[in-house]
Amino acid sequence: MTKFQEKVLNCIKIIPKGRVTTYNEVAKAIKMLGSARAVGGVLKTNSQYSLYPCYRVIRSNREIGGYNRGVAEKKRLLIKDGIKILKNKVLNFENIFFELSKKI
DNA sequence: ACGACGGCCCTCG
DNA sequence: ACGAGGGCCGTCG
Numbered sequence: 001m002t003k004f005q006e007k008v009l010n011c012i013k014i015i016p017k018g019r020v021t022t023y024n025e026v027a028k029a030i031k032m033l034g035s036a037r038a039v040g041g042v043l044k045t046n047s048q049y050s051l052y053p054c055y056r057v058i059r060s061n062r063e064i065g066g067y068n069r070g071v072a073e074k075k076r077l078l079i080k081d082g083i084k085i086l087k088n089k090v091l092n093f094e095n096i097f098f099e100l101s102k103k104i
Numbered sequence: 105a106c107g108a109c110g111g112c113c114c115t116c117g
Numbered sequence: 118a119c120g121a122g123g124g125c126c127g128t129c130g
Contacts, residue, residue: 004127023112027126038127040111045128059112066111074111 004032008042011100015056018082019098020090022060029101036060044068056081056098062089 007030015021023036032038043054046068055077059065064085067074075085084091 002127027112032126034113034124035126037110037112037125041109041127044111054111057111061113068111071111
């Protein structure tokens with residue numbers, strides 16, 4: 001486990017149910033602006049789903065983004081959290097967006 | 105040390 | 118609205 005991986009995982013676990021954040025925001029939160037893609041790389045390797053809710057991290061354009069168990073599963077989990085989705089895009093994004101970088 | 109690749113992001117037509 | 122292209126940064130070979 002590298003430092004980078006630790007930082008990413010440790011910070012996404014505070015995202016509350018019913019809220020989402022973005023890959024870019026996670027990068028910003030760990031002071032690695034520009035590493036959004038690398039953040040996705042870490043989340044891809046996550047297997048501790050109950051500990052690290054990686055499905056609550058989406059793309060900055062409101063699209064769901066990818067998921068290591070399939071986009072359909074990611075969508076299902078988000079809906080279970082009470083989040084509305086239309087055409088792979090999250091609705092009401094402004095209100096459910098979790099500003100991770102300000103909560104650290 | 106290096107190159108390729110990605111759960112991305114932004115700009116420009 | 119939508120796609121193409123380039124940039125970015127950590128990982129793994």
